[in-house]
Amino acid sequence: MVDIIMDWHAESIPIPTHTCFYPFLSVASEYVEESGVTLENLISSAVLERARLRGKGRILEAIRDGKVKKPVILSKAQVETELLSYPFARILVSCIGDKYLVRRYALSEAKSAYEKLLEDSSTGSTGSDTDIINDMSEEFGIRVDFFRLPAEREQVQMPFFDYLRFTANLRDKRWKLVNRGLEKGMVKLRRHEFLRIIQEAMYERIKKDLPLDVPSDICGAIKGYVGDIKKELEEKRKKFSDASFGFESGSEFLVKDPSCFPPCISYILSNLKEGVNVPHSARFAVTAFLLNVGLTEDEIIEIYKNSPDFDEEQTRYQVGHIAGDKGSVRYTSPSCATMHTYGNCVGKDEICEKVSHPLSYYKLKLKLKRKKEQQDKSNKKES
Amino acid sequence: MNEKTKLFVRRKFEEYYRRARISIPKDFWMHEWGFVFLDHYFPEKLVMRRHKSFATEKELVNYLRENAPAHAYHSAAIYKYPAADMATKGWLGADLIFDLDADHIVSEEELQRYSYEDLLGLVKKETVKLIDFLINDFGFHEEDIELVFSGSRGYHIHIKTDEVRGLGSRERREIVDYVMATGLDMKAVLVGKTATADYAVRELRRCTECNKITTKMICPACGRDTIKVEGKMGKEGRDVRLLASEGWGKRLRKGLRDFFITEIIGRSDEEGIKQLRGMGMTKEMAKKIVNMTKEEGMAKRIERMEEGKLGFFPMPVWAKIIEREKVKSADSPDAPVTADIKRLIRLPTSLHGKSSLEVKPVRIETFDDFDPLEDAVVFGDSAVEITAVRNSTIKMKGERYKVEAREIASVPEHAAIYFMCRGVAEIKEKNSPG
Ligand code: SF4
Numbered sequence: 001m002v003d004i005i006m007d008w009h010a011e012s013i014p015i016p017t018h019t020c021f022y023p024f025l026s027v028a029s030e031y032v033e034e035s036g037v038t039l040e041n042l043i044s045s046a047v048l049e050r051a052r053l054r055g056k057g058r059i060l061e062a063i064r065d066g067k068v069k070k071p072v073i074l075s076k077a078q079v080e081t082e083l084l085s086y087p088f089a090r091i092l093v094s095c096i097g098d099k100y101l102v103r104r105y106a107l108s109e110a111k112s113a114y115e116k117l118l119e120d121s122s123t124g125s126t127g128s129d130t131d132i133i134n135d136m137s138e139e140f141g142i143r144v145d146f147f148r149l150p151a152e153r154e155q156v157q158m159p160f161f162d163y164l165r166f167t168a169n170l171r172d173k174r175w176k177l178v179n180r181g182l183e184k185g186m187v188k189l190r191r192h193e194f195l196r197i198i199q200e201a202m203y204e205r206i207k208k209d210l211p212l213d214v215p216s217d218i219c220g221a222i223k224g225y226v227g228d229i230k231k232e233l234e235e236k237r238k239k240f241s242d243a244s245f246g247f248e249s250g251s252e253f254l255v256k257d258p259s260c261f262p263p264c265i266s267y268i269l270s271n272l273k274e275g276v277n278v279p280h281s282a283r284f285a286v287t288a289f290l291l292n293v294g295l296t297e298d299e300i301i302e303i304y305k306n307s308p309d310f311d312e313e314q315t316r317y318q319v320g321h322i323a324g325d326k327g328s329v330r331y332t333s334p335s336c337a338t339m340h341t342y343g344n345c346v347g348k349d350e351i352c353e354k355v356s357h358p359l360s361y362y363k364l365k366l367k368l369k370r371k372k373e374q375q376d377k378s379n380k381k382e383s
Numbered sequence: 384m385n386e387k388t389k390l391f392v393r394r395k396f397e398e399y400y401r402r403a404r405i406s407i408p409k410d411f412w413m414h415e416w417g418f419v420f421l422d423h424y425f426p427e428k429l430v431m432r433r434h435k436s437f438a439t440e441k442e443l444v445n446y447l448r449e450n451a452p453a454h455a456y457h458s459a460a461i462y463k464y465p466a467a468d469m470a471t472k473g474w475l476g477a478d479l480i481f482d483l484d485a486d487h488i489v490s491e492e493e494l495q496r497y498s499y500e501d502l503l504g505l506v507k508k509e510t511v512k513l514i515d516f517l518i519n520d521f522g523f524h525e526e527d528i529e530l531v532f533s534g535s536r537g538y539h540i541h542i543k544t545d546e547v548r549g550l551g552s553r554e555r556r557e558i559v560d561y562v563m564a565t566g567l568d569m570k571a572v573l574v575g576k577t578a579t580a581d582y583a584v585r586e587l588r589r590c591t592e593c594n595k596i597t598t599k600m601i602c603p604a605c606g607r608d609t610i611k612v613e614g615k616m617g618k619e620g621r622d623v624r625l626l627a628s629e630g631w632g633k634r635l636r637k638g639l640r641d642f643f644i645t646e647i648i649g650r651s652d653e654e655g656i657k658q659l660r661g662m663g664m665t666k667e668m669a670k671k672i673v674n675m676t677k678e679e680g681m682a683k684r685i686e687r688m689e690e691g692k693l694g695f696f697p698m699p700v701w702a703k704i705i706e707r708e709k710v711k712s713a714d715s716p717d718a719p720v721t722a723d724i725k726r727l728i729r730l731p732t733s734l735h736g737k738s739s740l741e742v743k744p745v746r747i748e749t750f751d752d753f754d755p756l757e758d759a760v761v762f763g764d765s766a767v768e769i770t771a772v773r774n775s776t777i778k779m780k781g782e783r784y785k786v787e788a789r790e791i792a793s794v795p796e797h798a799a800i801y802f803m804c805r806g807v808a809e810i811k812e813k814n815s816p817g
Binding site for chain 1: 554564566568571627631
């Protein structure tokens with residue numbers, strides 16, 4: 001029965017092959033909608049097993065490589081498999097419901113689509129560059145114009161509202177609005193820059209509504225596809241946490257040795273760990289301190305995850321701001337005097353007497369600790 | 384402020400709210416409202432009554448009339464449930480607000496040195512710059528930019544279009560960064576060599592002292608003048624830079640020109656040299672440049688600056704020009720006001736309880752002539768007797784009033800209430816009736 005339906009639709013609804021490379025576009029979802037394949041079919045029909053496996057594959061590739069490979073399309077059936085695998089992947093991701101997975105999956109899909117887009121626009125395989133830009137901006141509701149300055153290459157311009165909306169996650173300072181040509185509300189862009197913005201728009205589109213609210217019986221019905229993904233995810237996570245939670249790795253080279261942190265910083269950290277709400281000034285102090293001793297932004301965000309009002313986006317922004325990306329100044333952690341003023345100097349000890357800055361505390365204590373270790377070693381040798 | 388004075392001020396505020404036409408924001412029912420009353424805590428402790436909402440205009444106006452608040456605010460944001468607590472309000476969007484205040488523009492120590500009038504002048508200058516950014520760079524229409532005197536030492540700008548309402552705080556931060564030149568990268572605006580060949584192909588010059596062949600006006604080897612010689616250098620003029628024609632590039636073109644015209648050409652030689660030396664140039668260099676501005680070719684050079692075609696300019700020069708062109712503070716550096724999408728802003732046409740001045744909407748066309756100490760004064764001229772508690776002076780409606788501590792003075796009502804709100808004077812106690 002399903003076979004007949006599929007055949008019939010394949011005949012009657014022509015769909016350009018390359019659409020299946022961008023399965024999140026409205027043409028693609030319209031196609032899926034009109035193809036008559038129901039949710040029921042999608043999760044259980046035997047003929048759609050290929051689509052389901054490909055759906056699962058999409059997610060596995062995303063976890064493993066951060067990319068979702070674009071297959072070489074040889075047949076119409078393959079186009080359909082590709083198209084249908086996407087909604088199935090969304091259902092799977094939703095049933096697993098892991099935030100990290102959602103982000104990673106959406107990003108991988110967007111990145112791969114962007115690469116395909118670049119390829120298309122340079123080979124002209126799907127019409128001119130201008131067509132692609134027009135199609136994409138229409139798809140994402142961005143008003144674009146083309147213009148050409150005398151003796152310069154043609155450029156694209158878009159309203160700054162859209163520009164800001166889609167560049168919110170781009171950290172390089174050349175994306176900062178202040179460094180762009182902005183005139184009468186329009187931001188000027190080179191073509192390839194515009195395509196890069198489209199990647200952001202695609203990411204937003206893919207991430208949107210994820211995880212979906214999938215009824216539990218449906219999640220139950222597709223349990224069989226979930227196991228491998230969860231395993232892959234666990235492995236990734238383990239690697240991730242080993243590598244990134246800088247000061248728990250117990251490495252010998254003690255660059256980020258929490259046992260040498262000054263009492264004020266340790267106090268704030270333990271509060272964060274326990275989910276106690278920490279005032280803004282203390283967050284600033286701890287963030288700047290950790291950045292100064294060499295933790296990455298991601299590592300610091302991990303620490304904040306326990307915080308009761310954790311908001312990833314906002315935290316990322318704040319940490320990024322303190323770290324000095326997007327051209328802002330990089331901050332140095334506050335001095336003891338400032339810490340004291342804001343009531344953040346907690347647990348002063350004898351080393352504190354010798355320093356006026358938490359960072360100097362850290363350096364001094366590290367030095368003392370190393371010295372002691374050396375001594376211990378040589379003591380051992382002697383004995 | 385003693386109780387008696389407070390009562391007097393309150394009466395006067397009530398009178399104002401009874402007669403005033405309050406400018407009620409569109410969608411007022413979706414805003415959260417907050418007030419500070421002239422109650423017995425005031426002004427030592429300002430108790431903000433927040434999370435209020437009004438369903439009808441009449442309700443709002445009556446509330447103002449009944450309570451005659453010292454300060455009245457509404458949220459920049461609109462909410463589904465404006466009166467709920469913060470977590471459950473249901474944020475729907477927020478107006479784009481800029482808050483330009485004198486104490487963000489000059490440092491705290493400096494603040495003491497300036498008179499109130501001077502401070503207002505300084506903020507006005509920054510506000511004009513900001514409006515220019517909003518119209519020319521951001522493309523807002525003049526009628527969408529609501530300019531309001533803050534009632535104290537600054538100006539507010541409200542923009543309420545649908546597009547801005549959806550902006551998140553990060554996006555707002557980018558707008559503030561733009562007007563304040565935060566994160567401006569000269570590499571992004573110096574776009575490279577000139578595209579037109581005429582300036583790229585440069586004439587050769589010879590140093591009058593050491594005979595070095597160069598393209599420079601001043602010999603890079605010994606710092607003496609050079610003269611034109613036969614021959615050209617056609618290598619696309621490697622050190623000729625082109626300033627971008629939009630965004631900050633455009634502003635820097637104009638800024639550079641203005642700088643030369645007002646700070647160098649428009650001043651005495653000594654001052655011009657001082658300016659340039661202040662930017663880290665050697666005395667010789669500064670002299671050369673000042674002399675250069677008197678040469679015949681200077682008009683041409685200014686023209687080139689306007690076209691963005693530049694010889695080399697060292698970083699300190701750019702820093703200076705950026706400083707002149709940017710909005711000094713659309714926002715206080717430590718509290719991202721504009722980016723704060725949940726903040727409260729003064730209700731236009733309400734009174735400012737620390738000055739008694741009106742939070743007065745100003746038309747952009749007439750901003751040039753706007754004088755808060757004339758146009759935002761709402762109280763009358765009948766004489767009021769006050770006892771000053773400290774020295775102070777103010778010029779209102781063209782008259783200067785000066786009071787000294789413990790002095791009893793009779794001043795027009797508007798000046799009297801101003802002094803009371805500033806905490807400079809109390810209403811004079813009547814010793815005996817009659
Ligand atoms: S004295 Fe300085 S280092 Fe020690 S606890 Fe206080 S702030 Fe931290």
